[in-house]
Amino acid sequence: MAGFTTAMPTSFKAELPQAIHNFTTTTGHVFKVALGIASPTGTYGAATTNYSNLTGNSDEVPNGSGYTTGGFAFTAAQNTTPSTSGTTAFWTWSVNPNWTSATFATSGTIFYNSSASNQAVYVGSFGGTISVSSGTLTLTLPSNTNTTAILRIA
Amino acid sequence: MLVMVTNGGPHPPETLALNTAMAICPIDEDLAKTDGPRHFKALCLQADIARALIPHHAEVQNGQRNLIKMNGDMVHAIELGVDEGRLTESLRAVQQAALGTPWAEHFQKPEVMNAIVDELHRHFRTNQQIERQWHADRQGA
Numbered sequence: 001m002a003g004f005t006t007a008m009p010t011s012f013k014a015e016l017p018q019a020i021h022n023f024t025t026t027t028g029h030v031f032k033v034a035l036g037i038a039s040p041t042g043t044y045g046a047a048t049t050n051y052s053n054l055t056g057n058s059d060e061v062p063n064g065s066g067y068t069t070g071g072f073a074f075t076a077a078q079n080t081t082p083s084t085s086g087t088t089a090f091w092t093w094s095v096n097p098n099w100t101s102a103t104f105a106t107s108g109t110i111f112y113n114s115s116a117s118n119q120a121v122y123v124g125s126f127g128g129t130i131s132v133s134s135g136t137l138t139l140t141l142p143s144n145t146n147t148t149a150i151l152r153i154a
Numbered sequence: 155m156l157v158m159v160t161n162g163g164p165h166p167p168e169t170l171a172l173n174t175a176m177a178i179c180p181i182d183e184d185l186a187k188t189d190g191p192r193h194f195k196a197l198c199l200q201a202d203i204a205r206a207l208i209p210h211h212a213e214v215q216n217g218q219r220n221l222i223k224m225n226g227d228m229v230h231a232i233e234l235g236v237d238e239g240r241l242t243e244s245l246r247a248v249q250q251a252a253l254g255t256p257w258a259e260h261f262q263k264p265e266v267m268n269a270i271v272d273e274l275h276r277h278f279r280t281n282q283q284i285e286r287q288w289h290a291d292r293q294g295a
Contacts, residue, residue: 006155094275094276095234095276096276096280098280098283100284100287134162135161135162136159136284138159138173138280138284139155139156140155140157140158142177143273144273
């Protein structure tokens with residue numbers, strides 16, 4: 001079924017031991033957050049591999065009205081170097097992605113590594129359509145703990 | 155992942171504070187079905203934390219607006235973030251809100267305090283970044 005399902009892409013799990021991604025604060029890669037339209041034609045979840053999956057289906061929120069195609073860019077300084085607790089490694093970013101002067105509708109997101117061929121690192125569903133009008137839309141990342149962080153490996 | 159929307163402008167301090175409280179004090183969706191009284195207490199705590207954080211978010215937002223007035227576009231060269239005093243005071247406000255609740259001790263644990271401070275800092279930085287972005291939008295950037 002078309003749409004977004006929250007998942008860690010399987011390709012990302014295979015890419016970690018190949019050292020394709022670097023989440024180190026300041027010296028790591030640049031990650032971006034793209035938003036998908038309200039009614040996408042494609043299916044996004046664990047099988048998603050790349051930002052191009054979204055653009056290839058013309059499912060990204062269009063450029064303009066407070067959204068720039070490619071999405072919100074974290075700086076490398078906003079990476080949070082992974083931590084561990086018990087047997088779980090976890091990490092996040094130090095700001096929440098946000099869009100201002102925004103007028104659009106969205107239903108999901110793909111986080112991807114723009115320093116590594118735009119490979120996907122996270123897919124998120126908003127559970128329905130979210131609309132904003134001449135305002136601000138912010139994605140609040142979960143707390144950076146071993147049980148809640150947006151990226152975790154147990 | 156929570157999604158916060160404000161139509162017609164930046165998020166007001168009340169919305170920012172509630173969002174921060176929901177991140178600091180997440181409530182299990184199933185709690186209402188398993189323990190109604192505890193669910194009520196958790197909702198009250200979340201609301202109290204939000205109320206306690208409103209002045210902090212308002213001061214961070216106003217502080218950023220003043221910084222933009224003073225520095226204009228050069229504000230983007232200044233690193234996002236708040237000082238230790240702001241973080242300490244807002245952590246105390248969260249702990250104060252938890253006093254007398256079943257979670258008071260939890261909020262005194264060093265690892266929990268560290269996690270709360272990290273979360274507060276992320277939300278304050280986001281508040282500042284949104285102000286800067288609205289400023290850039292008004293300049294036609």
